[in-house]
Amino acid sequence: QSALTQPASVSGSPGQSITISCTGSSSDVGGYNYVSWYQQHPGKAPKLMIYDVSNRPSGVSNRFSGSKSGNTASLTISGLQAEDEADYYCSSYTSSNTYVFGTGTKVTVL
């Protein structure tokens, strides 16, 4: 199972919006609404930010939103803040009853 494809880096100024893409196939992202997104700060464990494509867990800012079209899912961060600077990973359930992560995206707040 190959990793889902994400851009290596995305940057934006404070207050701007950025979008991170996550491209898979019909066997994972396109086939199920089980796409989730994780934020990871250096030296820390990942944190769930979005699940089931577009749902936010309790406590996660509404500046984070998710969507999906075909085999590509997206995470949008609006009103970018310094604390959003981190690595972000998508993940999907697959037709093999396994899970796959994306390659990861480093978000830089300029």
Add this chain to the structure above:
Amino acid sequence: QVQLVQSGAEVKKPGASVKVSCKASGYTFSSHYMHWVRQAPGQGLEWMGIINPSSGNTNYAQKFQGTVTMTRDTSTSTVYMELGSLRSEDTAVYYCARRSAITRNFDHWGQGTLVTVSS
């Protein structure tokens, strides 16, 4: 509150095995599957497998079949991940991560366990 507390860092020689534990608290242990995920230094996340704490049934990523074994002890609410035939490429932080009861994600994570493989 949900807590997943993992065992401490390990240093192993090539060819050896390592067993990492993950003790769960703050919820009904048998109600949530548990994943294992690893992250090599400077690299991304890699899914290793999942265990059903209720039945003990497991499903491993193809890459790790034959080298990984996931088990659980319901009396102590602890899951274990044992990786054998260690190579330098297995140097990584290993995380346990709980699966949501109602959907397929990783809703709570352990703090991670660094396993270093070096001769």
